[in-house]
Amino acid sequence: MTSQRKKAKGESLTLRYLILGGWALFCLAPVLWFLSIGLRPRTEIITAQPIYFPSFSLDAWHMIWEDWPMAAYLRNSIAAIIGSVIIDLVLAIPAAYSLSRFSYKGRDDIGFYILSTRMMAPAIVAVPIFFLFRNFGLLDTIWALMLIYAAINLSFVTWIIRSYMLDIPKELEDAAKTDGAGEIRILWEIIIPAVLPGIITASVIAMIFAINEFLFTLLIASTPDAYTMSVALSNFTGGSDGVIYNAIALVAFLAFVPVFLVVVAIQKHLSRGLTMGALKG
Amino acid sequence: MARIELTEIQKSWGAVQGVRDVNIDIADEEFIVFLGPSGCGKTTTMRMIAGLEDPSEGRIVMDGEVMNDIDARDRDVAMVFQGYALYPNMTIYENIRFPLRMRGVPRDQHDAKVRRAAEFVELTDYLDRKPGALSGGQRQRAALARAIVRQPQVFLMDEPLSNLDAKLRQAMRVQIKHIQRELKITTVYVTHDQIEAMTLADRIVIMENGAIQQIGTPDQIYNDPANTFVASFIGSPPMNLIEGKLENGAFRAPGIEVANLPTRHSGAVTLGIRPEDCTVAGGSPHLSGTVYGVEPTGDLTYLTVKAGEKLIEVKASREYRASMNKPETVTFDLSRLYLFDTTTGQRLS
Numbered sequence A: 001m002t003s004q005r006k007k008a009k010g011e012s013l014t015l016r017y018l019i020l021g022g023w024a025l026f027c028l029a030p031v032l033w034f035l036s037i038g039l040r041p042r043t044e045i046i047t048a049q050p051i052y053f054p055s056f057s058l059d060a061w062h063m064i065w066e067d068w069p070m071a072a073y074l075r076n077s078i079a080a081i082i083g084s085v086i087i088d089l090v091l092a093i094p095a096a097y098s099l100s101r102f103s104y105k106g107r108d109d110i111g112f113y114i115l116s117t118r119m120m121a122p123a124i125v126a127v128p129i130f131f132l133f134r135n136f137g138l139l140d141t142i143w144a145l146m147l148i149y150a151a152i153n154l155s156f157v158t159w160i161i162r163s164y165m166l167d168i169p170k171e172l173e174d175a176a177k178t179d180g181a182g183e184i185r186i187l188w189e190i191i192i193p194a195v196l197p198g199i200i201t202a203s204v205i206a207m208i209f210a211i212n213e214f215l216f217t218l219l220i221a222s223t224p225d226a227y228t229m230s231v232a233l234s235n236f237t238g239g240s241d242g243v244i245y246n247a248i249a250l251v252a253f254l255a256f257v258p259v260f261l262v263v264v265a266i267q268k269h270l271s272r273g274l275t276m277g278a279l280k281g
Numbered sequence B: 001m002a003r004i005e006l007t008e009i010q011k012s013w014g015a016v017q018g019v020r021d022v023n024i025d026i027a028d029e030e031f032i033v034f035l036g037p038s039g040c041g042k043t044t045t046m047r048m049i050a051g052l053e054d055p056s057e058g059r060i061v062m063d064g065e066v067m068n069d070i071d072a073r074d075r076d077v078a079m080v081f082q083g084y085a086l087y088p089n090m091t092i093y094e095n096i097r098f099p100l101r102m103r104g105v106p107r108d109q110h111d112a113k114v115r116r117a118a119e120f121v122e123l124t125d126y127l128d129r130k131p132g133a134l135s136g137g138q139r140q141r142a143a144l145a146r147a148i149v150r151q152p153q154v155f156l157m158d159e160p161l162s163n164l165d166a167k168l169r170q171a172m173r174v175q176i177k178h179i180q181r182e183l184k185i186t187t188v189y190v191t192h193d194q195i196e197a198m199t200l201a202d203r204i205v206i207m208e209n210g211a212i213q214q215i216g217t218p219d220q221i222y223n224d225p226a227n228t229f230v231a232s233f234i235g236s237p238p239m240n241l242i243e244g245k246l247e248n249g250a251f252r253a254p255g256i257e258v259a260n261l262p263t264r265h266s267g268a269v270t271l272g273i274r275p276e277d278c279t280v281a282g283g284s285p286h287l288s289g290t291v292y293g294v295e296p297t298g299d300l301t302y303l304t305v306k307a308g309e310k311l312i313e314v315k316a317s318r319e320y321r322a323s324m325n326k327p328e329t330v331t332f333d334l335s336r337l338y339l340f341d342t343t344t345g346q347r348l349s
């Protein structure tokens, strides 16, 4: 009787893994397909006949690193993204603290105003931003990318962190005050550690947005000094060589891997952060 | 180490009045206990002393210095919060150490002080844990340890033992009293537990509805209640309050007659008598009714007698037993009778 039940349980577990495995394969299929395209010779990709035993080639791999300044693109992407997240956190944490803790006239309006910057189509501000950066001499620099990514993400980073801060009981700060801590200490030693999951969540989402940002990057970057991975992808299209599918696929895959790894590493925080951020505030 | 004077304190949030007309003069080294039903303003008063809440009106003076505009962190108080307020990201050790760090206590003293405080609340085995991994009672003890780890001017303790079992509570109570006496620190303590209040307090402050009903030593509160609220709040079971008529020194209510009372008063009065001042039967009984309930507890028996529509509690001897609805008489100790004005509830002298 018990062994029967145990067996049934074992079976249902196997079944569960089978279903989940199948689903994972289904979801990952496009990614794997990408990878396989990236690792095949170019001729094999554009042939009309189906190929059952694809051959393996590192043509695209060599091409992106040797013929194209891929290392520079990668460096630009990483620098611009990390820089923008740092700018965001430095600005968003105090802003969120203020919005969640102090009551002052117009506080809720400011909160809404910050969020409303996400509500318009980015193309509307493209031209003014172009002129702004040109006048500051920032065109075609990663500093400009940092600033623009930070600006795009600042509102929701503030919003997510604020919603976490609202969850911190006020008594906690009262206790810290009676224990003798000043505002900066309270923020640094009590509040920030308590909202760390929110900070991580917001940072990761900001990174994902930044890595996928295309419009403003295209506008600002014009040489490999500022090209990022996302814009580099478009470099493999057009030109005398036609569309270089295997290189595109490989670059896309390379852009995907770091984000994927980060998300896997922090997924516990992420799912909680997404729902909390969604429900609160 | 501080005298605290609260003068004409009011606290309101819009239309909600949390605390009204609070006047207390807390002496240096005194142990003051706030006692009162839920929502009567105990925590609010305490938070105003701590500087976490600004009084809407009135003055808070500590050692002669007006504190109204002094920040919480600059008032040298240590507080145990009703909701514990432990820092979730720190271990219990770091929680207890936090005030030492913030107040600039020399580093080489930290460890010894933290361990002493933890020992005191019997938490030494849990110092490495985070608050989330402790039970409610353990968290409460950690909060207590954080407050007593240093020597402030004032201790503020908001129901610091409410979540402990009876045995631990008794032990902690003795400990708190001991360190308060040893360190001579002015202490304000909130509790719902009468025994705690009676045993710990130099003076008890009874509050109701944001206002102070009476301030006095435990003896005064018990023996000289200022009004029916205090009389019915202290004592277990509480004082019997019997509404009736007083005429020519004789009090009458259904089933109850007490003669030879002072003739100064007359009209509608409320007679108060504690269950422990009632005797079953006796020479010339003041009450005759029927047995409504008998509850033996071991060392004595709680008897409820029904006189007219009124239920009267009596503490009877441990052997006392009676069947339901049996006629019974009760004698009051006339020297322990209280008279209150029925409309105002105030004590008549």
Ligand SMILES: Nc1ncnc2c1ncn2[C@@H]1O[C@H](COP(=O)(O)OP(=O)(O)OP(=O)(O)O)[C@@H](O)[C@H]1O
Binding pocket: B013, B016, B017, B018, B019, B036, B037, B038, B039, B040, B041, B042, B043, B044, B045, B082
């Ligand atoms: N921030 C606030 N805003 C509005 N009303 C409040 C606020 N804080 C407390 N009150 C009200 O003030 C009154 C007193 O509250 P307080 O917390 O002092 O009660 P308490 O005596 O400590 O009760 P308990 O024994 O349940 O802890 C309550 O009616 C409460 O609803």
Ligand SMILES: [Mg+2]
Binding pocket: B042, B043, B044, B082, B158
């Ligand atoms: Mg309270």
